[in-house]
Amino acid sequence: MRKLLLMVAAVMLLVPMLRAQDPLEEYFYASGKIRVVIAIIGLVLLGILAYVIALDLRVRKLEKKK
Amino acid sequence: MKVWLKVICILLLVYTAIAGMVHPLIPGGLDVRTETLHPGLNSFTFIGYNTSFLEQRSELQLFVAVDSTFFCATITEVTDNTHASATVELPDTLPSVSFAFYANTPHDGTVYVGKAVSHRGFATDPVARPAGCNVNVVSDEHAAFGFPFQIILFETIRNIMWHVPMWFTMFVLMLFSMALSIKTLRAMGQETTDVHQYKKVLSADRRARIYASSGMLFCLLGLVTGSIWARFTWGAWWTMDPQLNGAMVVFLVYAAYFILRSSIEDEEKRARLAAIFNIFAAVLMVILLMIMPRFAEGLHPGKSGNPAFSQYDLDSSLRTVFYPAVLGWILLGYWLYSIHYRIAQLEETDEHDA
Amino acid sequence: MFSLLKKEIQLEWRQKHALAGVLLYVLATVFVCYLALQSIEAPDVWNALLWITALFTAFNALQRTFHQETGGTLYYLYTLASPRQIMLAKMIYYGLQAALLNGMSFALFLFFFGTGVFSDADMGQFLTGLLLGSTGLGMALTFLAGLVFRSGAGAGLVAVLGFPVVMPLMITMVRFSRFAMDGLSWSENGLNLLILLVLNAAFLILSLVLFPYLWRD
Structure with a gap:
């Protein structure tokens, strides 16, 4: 019974979400698309960080040898 | 890299990050x-x-x-x-x-x-002149300082400070890479079996490779950020746009450069052939990103005659942040290169010692 | 110079089977296209198929450009002529060969699919595009084949290096010939023609400048 209720609740929660044209778009279009900017800044940071981490690993290898 | 250059780089990037976010859009x-x-x-x-x-x-x-x-x-x-x-x-x-x-x-x-x-x-009726009212249009000048308001872009206009400098940085790094490839070939041109000369060739080649690999980082970042920006303004992850396709081809060409490098065992031969291909790649890059977009219609601003931004797209408020951003990112690209290069050099001497 | 060209033609003639293989490849490709499609109404599809055929034909024909030059011949050639002359001869020969092959696949396409899509095309423009595209493909791939030959890696590397390098050429060629099929005037299509010329010139000049470095050991 409780399972059934939970399922009904889940469906009721899902229905409005399904009705949204594209949840991704809705999320990113909020407040003047500022979230697109944040996503892009985050990606740039991630990219630079990945590069720095790769360099860091190489330095560590050198240090171990010494 | 000189310390004052690093300081300038940090200051410029911090300024970009702050100024690029705090200015409101004009109404x-x-x-x-x-x-x-x-x-x-x-x-x-x-x-x-x-x-x-x-x-x-x-x-x-x-x-x-x-x-x-x-x-x-x-x-x-x-x-x-x-x-x-x-x-x-x-x-x-x-x-x-x-x-x-x-x-x-x-x-x-x-x-x-x-x-x-x-x-x-x-x-x-095209000639109808209905009685309207007189309107006092206040002014097109806005009292507040802010970034331009554009109907599809909205706040994403701030991405200019993040997406576009990636390409400038890649471009500069790749041109440096080409310059060092030319140096590699010139150093080879002098017929000599001198060990010193041989080292010079390899060093120039190594620097060319590292410039290209840091350039690849910025190419990748440019592609990814551009793709996201395109998704939420033009509506698709990838669109038929000469700049976009050109950037992708540049990425592939430089990927081919690294494949070529990895498929040659002999150091001297690798330096020579990679340098030749790198010059080829750089010329293609200039054609792809500077010449071809001028002649094809696309979605990027400033089309037909100018691959950059026209006066209208990049107004003075954006300029005050955009130019420092470009300079800052180029400096950061060079900084990353120099760290990478120093590590590669240490690895080299390490192998000699061992 | 002419003797070098003659040498290329003679060499090719002696290896008739290789050329025959490529011709068979072209015929088979176009025939497969025909079997799959029977008729093509959309100029876009026509154009795409023609250029895909052209691209793969060029790769097929040109990746072994330098592989006949083994051992003795190579050093003999080297004493006779400067590397630039060798390269120029090869590029002229293989550029023309690519143009011929692509002209042939074009003719085959016309034979199998009819001339329907060309009802308002500017034929002179289309053929110019075909010629310039082929020579560009031929020159770029000849140079890259030389590079890969010197690297000692297998001929498969030509495809890896070649596809990205000829991509700008492909983009422009497809646009140019597509516009020609729509019957646009020369002035409307002039910018694409200009890029084709620039790319051809870039491949030619770069190859000639860089080839001596490629050749010396």
């Missing part, structure tokens, strides 16, 4: 909600962006423009700074049925929404 018209327009009394709601309707309520004017005729609206309700409702009286005969909605305040200047709205019952 603009976002949308108009209206029933089907018809002759007689119509009501509509004007939705602004970053406007100050409520604060300037007493001076707020709303009007509807058809071609060059203005019809003043009577404001019925201002719910907040961005929503104002009004009614407007429209005549039976209009010069055309393209409506534009304006809002006027001393603080925001004149903002407008040009939008196709449904209508019925109007007779159109």
Whole structure:
């Protein structure tokens, strides 16, 4: 019974979400698309960080040898 | 890399990050909600962006423009700074049925929404001059300093500070890489079996490789950020645009450069052939990113004649942040290169010692 | 110079089977296209298929450009002529060969699919595009084949290096010939023609400048 209720609740929660044209778009279009900017800044940071981490690993290898 | 260069780099990037986020967009018209327009009394709601309707309520004017005729609206309700409702009286005969909605305040200047709205019952006569009202268009100059408001871009106009410098940085790094490849070939041109000469060749080659690999990082970042930006402005992750396709080809060409490197065992031969291919790649890059986009229509701004931004797209408020951003990112690219290079050098001497 | 060209033609003649293989490849490709499609109404599809055929034909024909030059011949050639002359001869020969092959696949396409899509085309423009595209493909791939030959890696590397390098050429060629099929005037299509010429010139000049470095050991 409780399972059934939970399922009904889940469906009721899902229905409005399904009705949204594209949840991704809705999320990113909020407040003047500022979230697109944040996503892009985050990606740039991630990219630079990945590069720095790769360099860091190489330095560590050198240090171990010494 | 000199310490003062690093300081400048950090300062420029911090300035970019802050100035690129804190400046508001200048006020603009976002949308108009209206029933089907018809002759007689119509009501509509004007939705602004970053406007100050409520604060300037007493001076707020709303009007509807058809071609060059203005019809003043009577404001019925201002719910907040961005929503104002009004009614407007429209005549039976209009010069055309393209409506534009304006809002006027001393603080925001004149903002407008040009939008196709449904209508019925109007007779159109191109020479009709219906009696409108005189409108005091305050000014196109905006009191507040801010980034341009563009209807599809909205806040994403700030991405100019993040996406575009990636390409500038890649371009500069790849050109440095090509310069070192030329140096590699020139050093080889002198017939000598001197060990010193041999080392010089390998060192130039190593630097060319590392410039190219840090350039690849920025190429990748440019592609990824561009793709996301495109998704939420042009509506697709990838669009048929010469700059986009060109950037992808540049990425593939440099990927081929690294594949070529990894498939040659002999150091001297690798240096020589990779340098030759690198010069090829750099020339292709210039053609792809500088020449080809000028001649093909695409979605990027400043098309037909100018691959960069035109006066209109990059106004003075953006310039004050954009140019420092480009310089800062190029310096960061060089910084990353120099760290990478120093590590590669240490690895080299390490192998000699071992 | 002419003797070098003659040498290329003679060499090719002696290896008739290789050329015959490529011709068979072209015929088979176009025939497969025909079997799959029977008729093509859309100029876009026509154009795409023609250029895909052209691209793969060029790769097929040109990746072994330098592989006949083994051992003795190579050093003999080296004493006779400067590397630039060798390269120029090869590029002229293989550029023309690519143009011929692509002209042939074009003719085959016309034979199998009819001339329907060309009803308002500017034929002179289309053929110019075909010629310039082929020579560009031929020159770029000849140079890259030389590079890969010197690297000692297998001929498969030509495809890896070649595809990205000829991509700008492909983009422009497809646009140019597509516009020609629509019957646009020369002035409307002139910018694409200009890019084709620039790319051809770039491949030619770069190859000639860089080839001596490629050749010396």
